[in-house]
Amino acid sequence: MTSIRARNVNHPDHRENLKADKYHIIREAMLSALPLEDWMPFSALEERVRAYLEEKDVSKSLFPKPGSVRWYCKAVQLDLEARGEIERQPRKSPLRLRRCREDRPCL
Numbered sequence: 001m002t003s004i005r006a007r008n009v010n011h012p013d014h015r016e017n018l019k020a021d022k023y024h025i026i027r028e029a030m031l032s033a034l035p036l037e038d039w040m041p042f043s044a045l046e047e048r049v050r051a052y053l054e055e056k057d058v059s060k061s062l063f064p065k066p067g068s069v070r071w072y073c074k075a076v077q078l079d080l081e082a083r084g085e086i087e088r089q090p091r092k093s094p095l096r097l098r099r100c101r102e103d104r105p106c107l
Contacts, residue, residue, distance in 0.1 A: 007082035039096035
């Protein structure tokens with residue numbers, strides 16, 4: 001089974017092994033849900049990811065445990081931030097995110 005060595009923007013030396021199939025579907029869902037201009041709360045992003053999985057008829061067996069979608073959302077979010085694909089709104093709580101743009105790189 002293939003895995004992704006996900007990064008963590010908060011701990012640059014740490015890598016998390018994520019199952020590639022789960023990583024890619026969550027990444028696709030997150031990037032399709034996140035806006036380019038406005039900020040989206042993480043809680044709303046998680047809801048949009050769940051809706052995306054349902055819309056795409058992703059098997060419930062891929063994320064069988066309660067909390068596994070949330071855990072993967074957080075792990076992929078940290079990786080995408082580390083890779084400069086998304087960014088968090090500085091000094092705001094709760095956490096709010098948006099996609100990066102070519103003319104406004106995150107890193």
